[in-house]
Amino acid sequence: MIEQVPAVITAEKLRKEFGRVVALRGVSFQVPASTFFTIFGRNGAGKSTLLSIISGMAAASSGVIRVFGEDPAARTQRHRLSVISHESFLYDNLTALENLEFYGKLYSVQDLKERTHHVLRQVGLHHRRFDLVRTFSRGMLQRLTIARAILHNPDLFLLDEPFTGLDQHATEMLIGLLETLKAQGKTILLTTHDLHIGLRLSDQYMILERQQVVETGSASGLTEDALREKYFSLISSGEAGQ
Amino acid sequence: MTKKNSSLSFYIMAGLLLVLVPISLYLVFNWVPPIKASNPTEQTAQRIFYYHVASAWNGFFAFFVVFLASIMYLWKKERKWENIAVASAEVGTLFMTIVLITGPIWAKPTWGIWWTWDARLTSSLVLWLIYVAYLFLRRYLPDGTRRANLSAVVGIIGFVDVPLVWYSIRWWETQHPSAVLAGGKKGSLAPEMLFTLLFCVGVFTILYFLLMQRRIEIAKLEDSINKQYKEWETLS
Amino acid sequence: MSVIWAIIRKDFQMEFRTKDSVTAMWIFSLLIFVIFNFTFEVSRLLMLQISPGLLWVAFIFSGMLGLNRSFQVEKENGNLRSLALTPADPGLIYFGKFFSTTLFTLIFEALIFPLFIIFYDIHLSLLTLWIIPIAILGTIGFTSLGTILSAVAIHTKQQQILLSLLLWPMITPIIIWSVKTTGDVLAGDLSTAFQPVIIRMIVFDVIFTTISYLLFEYVVQE
Ligand SMILES: Nc1ncnc2c1ncn2[C@@H]1O[C@H](COP(=O)(O)OP(=O)(O)OP(=O)(O)O)[C@@H](O)[C@H]1O
Numbered sequence: 076m077i078e079q080v081p082a083v084i085t086a087e088k089l090r091k092e093f094g095r096v097v098a099l100r101g102v103s104f105q106v107p108a109s110t111f112f113t114i115f116g117r118n119g120a121g122k123s124t125l126l127s128i129i130s131g132m133a134a135a136s137s138g139v140i141r142v143f144g145e146d147p148a149a150r151t152q153r154h155r156l157s158v159i160s161h162e163s164f165l166y167d168n169l170t171a172l173e174n175l176e177f178y179g180k181l182y183s184v185q186d187l188k189e190r191t192h193h194v195l196r197q198v199g200l201h202h203r204r205f206d207l208v209r210t211f212s213r214g215m216l217q218r219l220t221i222a223r224a225i226l227h228n229p230d231l232f233l234l235d236e237p238f239t240g241l242d243q244h245a246t247e248m249l250i251g252l253l254e255t256l257k258a259q260g261k262t263i264l265l266t267t268h269d270l271h272i273g274l275r276l277s278d279q280y281m282i283l284e285r286q287q288v289v290e291t292g293s294a295s296g297l298t299e300d301a302l303r304e305k306y307f308s309l310i311s312s313g314e315a316g317q
Numbered sequence: 318m319t320k321k322n323s324s325l326s327f328y329i330m331a332g333l334l335l336v337l338v339p340i341s342l343y344l345v346f347n348w349v350p351p352i353k354a355s356n357p358t359e360q361t362a363q364r365i366f367y368y369h370v371a372s373a374w375n376g377f378f379a380f381f382v383v384f385l386a387s388i389m390y391l392w393k394k395e396r397k398w399e400n401i402a403v404a405s406a407e408v409g410t411l412f413m414t415i416v417l418i419t420g421p422i423w424a425k426p427t428w429g430i431w432w433t434w435d436a437r438l439t440s441s442l443v444l445w446l447i448y449v450a451y452l453f454l455r456r457y458l459p460d461g462t463r464r465a466n467l468s469a470v471v472g473i474i475g476f477v478d479v480p481l482v483w484y485s486i487r488w489w490e491t492q493h494p495s496a497v498l499a500g501g502k503k504g505s506l507a508p509e510m511l512f513t514l515l516f517c518v519g520v521f522t523i524l525y526f527l528l529m530q531r532r533i534e535i536a537k538l539e540d541s542i543n544k545q546y547k548e549w550e551t552l553s
Numbered sequence: 554m555s556v557i558w559a560i561i562r563k564d565f566q567m568e569f570r571t572k573d574s575v576t577a578m579w580i581f582s583l584l585i586f587v588i589f590n591f592t593f594e595v596s597r598l599l600m601l602q603i604s605p606g607l608l609w610v611a612f613i614f615s616g617m618l619g620l621n622r623s624f625q626v627e628k629e630n631g632n633l634r635s636l637a638l639t640p641a642d643p644g645l646i647y648f649g650k651f652f653s654t655t656l657f658t659l660i661f662e663a664l665i666f667p668l669f670i671i672f673y674d675i676h677l678s679l680l681t682l683w684i685i686p687i688a689i690l691g692t693i694g695f696t697s698l699g700t701i702l703s704a705v706a707i708h709t710k711q712q713q714i715l716l717s718l719l720l721w722p723m724i725t726p727i728i729i730w731s732v733k734t735t736g737d738v739l740a741g742d743l744s745t746a747f748q749p750v751i752i753r754m755i756v757f758d759v760i761f762t763t764i765s766y767l768l769f770e771y772v773v774q775e
Pocket residue numbers: 093096097098099116117118119120121122123124125317459460461
């Protein structure tokens with residue numbers, strides 16, 4: 076890889092253990108700035124564990140992790156980071172607006188009022204801003220989740236299987252939003268086991284299998300069939316992830 | 318190397334106990350003069366006091382070790398400290414259980430009742446409950462850094478609470494004259510009694526360290542089995 | 554500071570959306586008094602002696618319900634995790650949750666107290682006002698520990714039972730002191746022990762809010 080842009084994420088020999096279970100065994104990779112980077116892997120491959128180490132929520136058992144050149148555990152770069160998972164992180168008994176206002180304060184967002192309205196318009200929920208989140212459909216919930224994630228205008232997005240439980244329509248909408256973020260030059264790290272969607276969005280990809288990196292590469296020029304063949308040849312040996 | 322050292326310390330402690338425990342039995346049941354009491358059962362029952370107090374002292378000491386090891390864990394994040402903390406919590410709970418069993422055995426012939434809300438017994442019960450809760454917390458969580466962090470937090474808070482519990486219950490007792498029963502433990506100790514007491518405390522402290530050493534060995538064995546399991550799994 | 558305030562505001566916005574649960578909790582404490590009336594068939598004089606204890610049992614039970622609710626909403630959609638992912642200092646997040654549960658419990662206690670006066674025929678005097686600082690100190694002691702221990706228990710499947718196991722023995726001192734001082738106030742005669750006990754309650758509160766503030770960081774880590 077040509078080292079032109081400084082890497083946003085640098086991981087070296089990351090290892091994570093939970094007692095007898097190994098969740099990561101020596102994972103090294105780099106994510107350059109403004110890259111859409113996808114991590115493929117089956118259940119138990121170690122994807123979520125990797126993301127929580129990058130976000131600074133969990134400490135690696137050994138190895139080095141740098142995000143924006145700093146140790147994420149030091150929590151200095153938190154405002155440049157956003158996590159999206161299959162959990163919404165929203166409060167059901169608050170309105171859409173109240174949810175955003177609350178998170179905006181925790182992130183010390185400037186001009187919060189304008190920003191919340193702007194973001195709500197962006198995801199097409201402005202007309203529903205006074206409605207309680209618990210009355211929202213799955214798709215609206217997903218849009219508000221995105222609104223919450225982009226509210227503080229972060230540079231790096233960590234997405235842990237965000238497509239789980241979404242129908243076709245909501246999936247397309249999320250893909251559209253991710254494409255917008257990509258066009259804005261944000262760095263995006265996505266984990267998924269969906270090869271089709273992953274390939275469609277990625278610049279680069281990595282395959283995790285049995286808690287190790289088995290393949291990294293550029294997604295450009297790669298057809299879905301070629302990726303599929305590669306993926307299954309790499310993971311077919313052995314039964315399950317753990 | 319370490320293996321040899323640890324088994325050496327085990328043999329030393331076990332050897333000491335082999336000699337000292339019979340001596341302590343002799344001191345408690347033959348040597349120390351009986352207390353002045355109205356009936357012989359009460360005189361005999363009083364002799365449990367030496368083991369009762371020795372267990373209580375070790376229970377407290379064990380919880381203090383939990384506290385120190387928990388702080389060390391949060392600071393250094395080393396597995397070693399987690400193992401020490403949990404070992405000491407288990408051994409300490411064991412000693413506290415002995416306190417709670419010997420207390421009533423002594424209370425029945427002395428006061429005619431199994432349980433009394435006497436300050437010492439009540440505090441011991443509350444402390445026992447705190448450390449049982451600590452052990453339950455660990456049972457409810459899978460192995461990992463989260464379990465280590467959470468149990469360290471509870472280990473610290475729990476121990477800070479210990480003197481407050483102790484003090485508040487003693488104070489509470491003085492507010493309720495009906496709960497204060499005269500007899501047995503109170504009053505100054507004869508020199509022979511004091512010697513026997515200190516001797517028993519010493520013997521039990523060696524027992525504490527022996528149990529700790531064994532329990533930590535078990536934890537280390539578990540860790541090394543896990544390690545081998547992981548290596549084997551990587552190969553296959 | 555704005556973090557603490559944002560959390561309090563958010564918790565209050567949510568609680569006022571579910572007013573029925575506040576009513577339910579109030580009815581619950583009403584039930585406690587009714588049940589106690591039947592379980593302890595004692596003379597009026599004895600009733601006066603045990604009534605401070607009853608009051609605090611009602612306070613603590615509703616406080617437990619409040620704590621469980623307060624952390625249920627943080628668990629539902631992974632919110633505690635998302636709070637920990639913000640740049641906000643975990644210690645401030647602790648204080649936010651601590652203040653909001655404390656305020657709630659206090660409001661609640663204010664609703665329970667009139668019931669108590671009516672049912673147990675409490676004689677009011679100027680001295681009765683002492684109940685306010687006592688309730689505040691006792692409640693802080695309970696919620697300071699309750700907040701951090703709830704955040705500990707939330708990570709297990711047996712959240713509610715574990716919270717009770719951890720919290721009840723640890724709050725013994727503050728309960729003893731609260732009941733005693735409440736007894737003095739209700740009897741209309743402050744004993745010589747009154748003032749020192751109030752000071753002890755303050756010490757207890759300061760110790761556990763400080764320790765919890767310092768340790769909260771380790772509770773939200775993964
Ligand atoms: N807190 C934990 N305690 C114990 N083991 C864990 C913990 N978290 C993860 N693991 C284990 O670590 C391994 C990797 O898990 P991880 O959640 O990272 O996988 P994943 O790739 O995200 O899987 P999925 O597709 O199911 O989300 C698994 O074997 C899992 O059982």
